[in-house]
Amino acid sequence: MQALIEAAKAPDYPAEIVGVLSNRAAAPGLALAASQGIATASLAQSKFPSRDMFEDIMTQTLESWDVDIVCLAGFMRILGEDFVNRWAGRMINIHPSLLPLYRGLHTHERALADGAKVHGCTVHFVTPGLDEGAAILQAEVPVLPGDTPDTLSARVLVEEHRIYPEALRMLASGEIAPL
Template identity: 45%
Template structure:
């Protein structure tokens, strides 16, 4: 039987989605092995989470490079040293160059705190409230050259309460992120999820443009 799927996680901050993956893939029969965690900030708390779980860590700070493309080429070399089948962005606060995205086409996932295609970019919880949205949520998608625009895999929706603040809404959305991101990674590792010329397929069948939609 083939071994587990090697996963490299990129992050810049607290690493709560990394922790959800660590917890989800802790069992001996898991189809996923978190091979390494790479951060572009030496003070990223996610590195401590990884070390506590016995996962290799690396820091590659972008300040030492002449530009985005030079940094991304160094990052590719570092990632590929761990021979991953999948790379997951978990709060990696860098806009990736087209060359980086093409290099990992079909094996690069991201999680975004909105129901894409609504509210691409930053400050999504505040923007959802300002727009009067009745529901908000999070999305896992394959990464393409369009920022927050790649094909969707799975979304989780939460109802927006009349008294919600950006902080209360963020807490409920984060709880759903911690459910759907490990789920999407597991699907990929099990060979159920694929991005090809036909788009995203799940168990051999095309996924709708909205991906799987979960309403807890």
């Protein structure tokens, strides 16, 4: 999220970060966004009787900010089909693997356990299937001898910060079409 906020400060960047929504009130990104004058909201899913009600309030919040594109960044919840379809072609996510490899969690550990020589990250469209949406951009990172999940994660994170703003630029400028 910080990389997206920084990229959007450029006068020629085609997207503006209009709000940051988190499902965790203590998320550091909320304080960062607020310090930059960006609207923030926190919604704990546990406070709602159903996922549908939670996602309805998320949609209302996003619509109140006149959001065109939703960028997930550390939002560690599986979103319902209705919510995903509401934002179809306009919701993207960053995932720490070269999708379709290693969908879900613990990607670095799984890549190392498999003896992968190359790992990386993918910015993709969000669809109802977990990490199944079409890739927008990918970046490769070599797996080095002696890598641990932490060292590999650190190198992948550098690439995540590089390609996520680029993918948002591509979508917001119309260089790529929404799905």
